[in-house]
Each structure stands twice: as C-alpha cells, then as structure tokens.
Amino acid sequence: MTLSSAIPETDSVLETSPSGPPGVGEWIFYRIPGATAAALGLVAIGVNFANVIGRYAFSAPIVWAEELLRYALIWIVYLGAIMVTWRFEHLSVDIFVRSRGPVMRKALRIAFDVSLLATSAIVILTAINVVGLLRMLGKTSVIMGLPLEVPHFAVLFGFAMQVLAVIWRWMLPVSANSAGRRRPQDPAG
Secondary structure (H helix, E strand, O other): OOOHHHOOOOOOHHHHOOOOOOOHHHHHHHHHHHHHHHHHHHHHHHHHHHHHHHHHHHOOOOOOHHHHHHHHHHHHHHHHHHHHHHOOOOOOOOHHHHOOOHHHHHHHHHHHHHHHHHHHHHHHHHHHHHHHHHHHHOOEOOOOOOEOHHHHHHHHHHHHHHHHHHHHHHHOOEOHHHOOOEOOOOOOO
C-alpha cells in the first residue's frame, strides 16, 4: 500500500462510507469522542443553568461554575478536533481543490495530512512538557482546586488522537463499493 492510495479522492470521506455497522475506527475517533463531548456539553449547560438560577433567584452563585465551563469547553474543542480529523471535515476553502483532477486532489490531501502530522508533532512535544511541568509543580486551578494538567492534557490528547486518526485512515483497506477509495470506517466493524 502506498501513502497516496490511502487518501480519499472525494471531498468528504462520508461520501465513501459504506452502509453497514460502524467500524472500530469510527467508534474510537468519532462516536466515543462525540458522546463524551455531548455529555460534557450537557453538564456545562446544567451547571450554567443552575448558576443562573442560583445567582439571580437566590443571590447564591456557584463560584466554581465559570471555571468548570471553561475547562469543559477546552475538552469539547479537542474532542471535536478528533472527530473532524477522522471524517476529513476540516474547515477549508476548497474551491482550489475541487477544480483539480483526482491526482492533484490526492496530492493535496497528502500534503494536508503531512502538515497536520508535522504540526501535531510540535504541539504534542510542547504539550508533554507543559503537562509534565504542571504536574511536577503541583499547580491547581484557583477555585476548584483541579490539577491544571487535566485541562492542559486535552491539548495533548486531542492532537495525539488526531495523529492516530490520520494513520488509521491511511491503513484502511480499499472498499469494493467505493471505486478504489479508502473507507472512513475500518473493516473490523
């Protein structure tokens, strides 16, 4: 298998998705992060609602609410980044890509994935240092007392999972019903 044959030619890997149950990759890189992000979002909404009621109805705000909301949002963003990477749905201006032939589109997809991997490597190495330093220093958040490596770990986790998603996508076999293009779901489903 060559790297260039692993990159889907369509504008969205969803277009090459076969019918049938989701594969392991779909669960690891899309469904589980999506469910986790949704759960965090619901918790954030509930805490925010309770804070508004407490603040305006009882003059008793939840002091740690804003801090929790901030950290939940950080995790939601990085979980969403995993999902977007798996489905190759990054925000882009694709008029240039769409106007090219299949070979050039494939080359641009490879260039995108390689640049994502290179950028991710830099961010991962930096995040490892930051998380390690925060852990070593025992830093905690001001109000909740949460170890600061927990929200900062979201960056490390998100970028590491994006790297794994790209590599996993490259390893997928060619689907018979996708005209030689890679499936977004692996065959283990």
